[in-house]
Amino acid sequence: MEAEKAWFKDWFNSPYYHLLYSNRDEKEAAAFIDKLLAYLRPATDAEMLDVACGKGRHAKYLADKGYYVTGIDLSTESINIAKKLENDHLSFFQHDMRLPFRVNYFDVVFNFFTSFGYFDTQRDNDNALRTLTNALKPGGKLVLDYLNSNYVAAHLVKAEVKEKEQVVFDIHRELHNNKFLKEISILDKEKMRRLRYTESVNAFTKADFEEMFARHGMEITEIFGDYHFNSYDDQQSPRLIIIATKTKPC
Numbered sequence: 001m002e003a004e005k006a007w008f009k010d011w012f013n014s015p016y017y018h019l020l021y022s023n024r025d026e027k028e029a030a031a032f033i034d035k036l037l038a039y040l041r042p043a044t045d046a047e048m049l050d051v052a053c054g055k056g057r058h059a060k061y062l063a064d065k066g067y068y069v070t071g072i073d074l075s076t077e078s079i080n081i082a083k084k085l086e087n088d089h090l091s092f093f094q095h096d097m098r099l100p101f102r103v104n105y106f107d108v109v110f111n112f113f114t115s116f117g118y119f120d121t122q123r124d125n126d127n128a129l130r131t132l133t134n135a136l137k138p139g140g141k142l143v144l145d146y147l148n149s150n151y152v153a154a155h156l157v158k159a160e161v162k163e164k165e166q167v168v169f170d171i172h173r174e175l176h177n178n179k180f181l182k183e184i185s186i187l188d189k190e191k192m193r194r195l196r197y198t199e200s201v202n203a204f205t206k207a208d209f210e211e212m213f214a215r216h217g218m219e220i221t222e223i224f225g226d227y228h229f230n231s232y233d234d235q236q237s238p239r240l241i242i243i244a245t246k247t248k249p250c
Contacts, residue, residue, distance in 0.1 A: 008118045011197045012054075012075040016186050019164050029112075030061055032227040036110075039222075039229070039243070040141055042067065046107040049135050051097050052115030056082030056090075062110075063090035072101060098127040103134045104249065111144045117202035125202065126212065133216040136246040142218060146240045148225070149203040152180060154235070166190045178203045206234065209242055217248030 011017050042048070046067050050059040053071030055078045063069040072095040073079050082092040095101055098119070109132050119125050132142055153175050162169045170185040182199040204212075206223065213220055221244060224230065225237025232240065 007197050007199055009074065011199065012073075013077045014195075014197070016167060016169075016188075016195065016197075018055075019167060020162070020169055020184070022164070026057065028227060029058060033058060033061055035227075035229055036143060037062075037065070040108060040143075042108050042141075047105060049102070049106045049109045051109060051111045051132055051135075053082060053092065054078050056085050056092055058110075058112055059092070060085045060090060063087070070102075070106075072097065097131050098124055099131065101131055101135055104137050106135050107137060107140050109133075109135050109140065109142045111142075113145055114147050114201060116144060116146060117204050118200065119202075120200075126215070129212055129216055133213075133218050133246060138246055138249045140246045142242075142244045142246070144209070144242045144244070146204065146209070146242070147180075147201070148232075148234075148237050148240045149180075149205055150235055151238050153203065156180075175203060206232070206240060209240070213242070213244055217246060218244040219247045220244045 044066055048062055048067050048069045050056075050062070050069060050071040053059045053073045054075070056071050059069045059071035059082070067089065069090050071082055071090075071092045073082070073092075074094070074096055076094050079092050079094040086092060111132060116128060117125060119128065132144070136142060156173050156175065158174065159172050162171065166189045168187040168189065170187070172183045174181050180201045180203055184197045184199070186195040186197070188194075210220060220242055223232040223243070224239070224241040225232035226239050226241075230237070
């Protein structure tokens with residue numbers, strides 16, 4: 001058995017990560033982004049930042065609508081793929097979201113599909129949120145799409161096995177020390193290889209985000225509970241989608 005990897009650095013660069021999550025619903029994602037744009041009503045030439053952009057599909061979707069979009073992601077592999085999409089409206093950079101990026105520059109910052117809360121310390125999570133908020137112009141909008149911890153804890157599937165393209169994923173989940181842990185044991189039957197990764201996401205609540213946003217000069221203006229913009233319910237909503245406005249300059 002190979003040594004367990006540092007998950008958010010190695011796992012997102014792994015081809016097994018992209019294989020495991022290859023069934024993500026892109027039509028649902030596009031519909032969600034369309035609803036966000038209708039709600040936010042950004043200017044036609046708005047500058048947008050997609051933080052933790054992955055391979056850049058959602059950033060490209062925004063750029064194709066005429067906005068000026070920048071995507072950043074820690075994964076070198078993902079950014080190398082995303083860079084093939086670059087054009088006059090679209091650019092990508094390999095960047096750690098805990099470090100500053102273009103202060104007071106963007107009209108809208110997006111953080112889609114639980115791409116926050118990965119870090120072990122509150123200081124690192126605060127640094128990541130500071131990057132998102134400081135990147136905004138005063139009056140700019142932040143959209144942070146997170147899981148609803150109460151809902152996920154109540155519906156946690158503790159164990160399952162998936163097989164895709166001769167790769168077996170043995171998955172175990174638990175809530176431990178206020179973190180959702182997903183241990184993924186991988187058997188690649190073609191390459192006769194075994195690997196193990198553990199995802200770790202903080203079980204942040206609405207109250208946690210309210211406190212963090214207030215510290216960073218952000219006013220929460222709306223919270224939705226799913227990708228159809230239904231009202232947020234602490235127990236029943238699968239998502240915690242926060243829309244906030246930057247009220248203080250950096």
